[in-house]
Amino acid sequence: MQRFDLQDLALISPSAHKADVGLEARLQDRYFDRWCPGFDTLQVRTLAHDLGLSGEQTLAREVVLTMLAAPVPMTFKSVAQLESHIRVRVNIARAAAKTSLAFNTEAAERPSEYWQGDAEKGFVIRQGVSLENAIIAATQPEVTGRQYEFSCYRAAEYLVLLGLAQEAKLVNPTYLNELEAQCRLAVPRSDPFHTTYVYEYGTPENPIPMRYYVPGDRLWFKNPDDRSSDVKGFEGSWVFYLGGGLFSNFWRRDQPFDLASKCLEIYHWRDGACVNSSGKLSMDESIVEQQVALTRQSPDQLNLVMSKMMAYRDPAGVYANGGCIDSTREIPRALF
Incomplete structure (x- = not known):
């Protein structure tokens, strides 16, 4: 915590799980309420501007800060393992x-x-x-x-x-x-x-809050539309959380997604799904772009789409009332 100049923000105490051998660190309530309300970490870099989240250590400090606000324990065997992570x-x-x-x-x-x-x-x-x-x-x-x-x-x-x-x-x-x-x-x-x-x-029974992300998280946004999800490659989208409220865009890296733009793109895949000249179901991404732009122009339509997409996804193979948000996040395993 001292290395990242975050020691005054963290409450460090004997672990409630292994008090005899471990320590637990979490963000103090007053900072949690200010920077990560409701486990929403998408705006932490903006809301914690008084922390000076800039410069070479920006990303690492954001990782630590958002991990301190985790809704479930993230357990490490040693400080060295935590630093490596x-x-x-x-x-x-x-x-x-x-x-x-x-x-x-x-x-x-x-x-x-x-x-x-x-x-x-x-x-x-x-x-x-x-x-x-x-x-x-x-x-x-x-x-x-x-x-x-x-x-x-x-x-x-x-x-x-x-x-x-x-x-x-x-x-x-x-x-x-x-x-x-x-x-x-x-x-x-x-x-x-x-x-x-x-x-x-996270688990389907105890899902990670929909707006909680740590830089480096790997996650999947599901396409909740049955028909367009049959287009190969459009079943959903694997991305990484980059920090600063942005998600990776491997195809246009200069245009990373925020949560709303990612939801809109996936929602409008249903409009881009079409049968091509070979009789095969395919995706016309120009139509998707047009429909995203139209939805952005209508606050009512934008709110309607986001309310549908900002829901936990249905299980694999199910297309009922779920949105695109996964209940889990994936992180790399320790090297030692």
Whole structure:
């Protein structure tokens, strides 16, 4: 807390869960009510302007401040593990803000100097190439001069691995060597990725408040419309919370989403869903943009759409009365 000059804001006491061995830190009530009312952390950078949340440590301080306001315990075995977690979150949020990709759910590309394709395992990193450099080259066009084709699901996995690799280089070289060796055989994805590299906090029974986010959170916004969710790639949207009220936009990184713009985009996918010349259900994103603009021009319509979308999502496969908000957040597992 002292390192981030936040010691006067935190209430630190013996843990209610393990008082004999642990400490618990949380934001004092008066600061919580002022900066994170109702667990809303989307405006904390603006509301806590008197904290001076600017400069090199802005993102790290926002991570700590929002974690202090957590609605559920975030448990760490040591201060070192907590510090590592903060750095990984910062790594991920910064990388997500720099990521610029070409959307494609049917095909994928990677820079051949760093990656090689495998018919069964997808892309793997080449011998002698670091995982950090390989992912940066694939996701940040400044390196190669071009964008590569990804789905948001796969891109989100890559950025978690990047954040972990960058931290492991500092604190756990053995972990990094093992991770890179794994990625030369097969890059973890889908279920193996979920069970090994991230974990969820919050549950459908005890959901995370809808406006509570910590920089570096990975989350899914569900498309609650049955028909348009059948368009591949539009079942929902995987994003990262960048801090400052903004969420990643891998396709137009200079236009990150706020919560309202993300809800509007997903809501109007129902208008963009159409049958193309091949008779296949597809998405006309120009129509989506037009409808978003029209909704923004009507306060009543905007409020109506937001009231529908700002609700917890239905379970997988269910399209009843749910909105787009997930009940959980995903965060990277500890390196040690």
